[in-house]
Amino acid sequence: MPGALDTAIDAAAGPGGPFHPAIGALLDAREEFPAEACAVLDGCGTARAYVPAELGGAPGGLPELVAVLRTVARRDVTVAVAHGKTFLGSVPTWVAGTDEQRRALARRVLAGAVVCWGLTEPGHGSDLLAGELTAEPADGGWRLDGAKWPINNATRGDLISVLARTAPEGGPRGFSQLLVDKHALAPGSWSPLPKEPTHGIRGADISGIRFTGAAAPADALTGRPGDGLDIVLRSLQLTRTMCTSLSLGAGEHALRLAHDFAAGRAMYGTTLLRLPLARRVLGRAAASLALADAASLLAARAAHHLPGEMSVVSAAVKAGVPEIVQLAVDDLAELLGARGFLTEHHAHGAFQKLERDHRIVAIFDGSTAVNRASLINQFPVLARLHHMGTYDAESLAATVAAQPVPPIDAGALRLFSRTGCSVVQALPAAAERLGALAAAGAVPRRAAELAAALAAEVAAVADAMAALRPAGRNTPPEAFETARRYERALRKRAPPTCCSPTPATSRGSPRSRPRWNGPWNSSDRATRHPRRRTNRCWRRSRNRRRS
Known part of the structure; x- marks a missing residue:
């Protein structure tokens, strides 16, 4: 497609x-x-x-x-x-x-119906348990009262999936999920809230909806009464992964615009593209996008093969991918100079538009802080399982294999992963295997060195996670930084250059040949290491896109 x-x-x-x-x-x-x-x-x-x-x-x-x-x-x-x-x-x-x-x-x-998702409400933001919109049993169905705002496509949508309070006392079991057909509601029982002016995605229908005694049928209920929060949190594991596509597309667009500008910009008797600094900025951005691309693809495939671990994987990529892409876009904006901010020059101001549009992605379906808080809540399990060295080798091998994916087992999605994150927990075994391959001359020694360094970093992160104690709402800032380090580890583990574990019962058995499809030393923009950002990275990324 x-x-x-x-x-x-x-x-x-x-x-x-x-x-x-x-x-x-x-x-x-x-x-x-x-x-x-x-x-x-x-x-x-x-x-x-x-x-x-x-x-x-x-x-x-x-x-x-x-x-x-x-x-x-x-x-x-x-x-x-x-x-x-x-x-x-x-x-x-x-x-x-x-x-x-x-x-x-x-x-x-x-058939073309537009569906939106009503989660947030005025004054409550991401605090879903504070929601006031109610759905009460009435006449064999449900009576809805309250507002959802701001909601994408709230006005244009044909159907809206609504998180509603169904128990007056609220709480984790006090909310339910309903799918409401606006066309089936009585006139006057619902009204759109005005479209909100926004900094980016200005043309999108960011508005809201208010229900006033709206009658929905009994079969509008999705799942069981009281399951609403559980359904939302499991659904977000898929939608957060999908959101990475917006960052990848925006980053590719920014890179193309910056490259085209640099190729045509005459400076100092040559073009901007031939200057070392410009090549470094472009190569750095291309390497960052390649890293984000690998993490996004791994997460999307993990939803099919490792659904029980998506509470970790989806939170890590949703927090990490928009961040690394935004940092790349910021670098490219400096390369374009004024052309990156003008609205009527260089591709009709496309760069400044995409830069504004992309900033909202970090907020969609849970902000960066919300996703890192989700990781922090799982630190004890992640640290313990990493220290034990356990992971799902068979499912991880299927995740990284170039094979069609099976249907997603929605019933296997969990609010908290019981098996941690196999992608990260398998890293020590992969590093050990690369070391053996390098000693045998089968892979470059540098690959083994980088793998060992990453394994050491992951071990340090696991120690930091284990040292932190649950603090509820008083989570210390260093916990969020530890979550950020964990995201970086997952991103760096994602590129298929790292030999993936085999589905054999023996945890460390090597494959007959390693998989080498990308640079181990792709620069993670978020780590701020300037070296190795060369034009070679740009050419490699461009060739991959062409293929």
């Missing part, structure tokens, strides 16, 4: 087309919804990527969805956000709905 979609977007990117940068800039200035661009995606059957394959959706699972929305985001993040929200609104039903509910929603989505 991404290839056909890319071709269609190319055709729509000509002068006057909905994906032409001038049109995107015009809609952005007017804060106008990109309806024609979304229609192009509709015509390509993009909605199939939002539906599980077993329900008639596109094959390929979460990795395919990430690739699809990344293809859109590399042209316009606003369009990807506006159209991709249907997946987010549908996930609670995919995770906890009955077979009939899942089939019914699949038919609606495939």
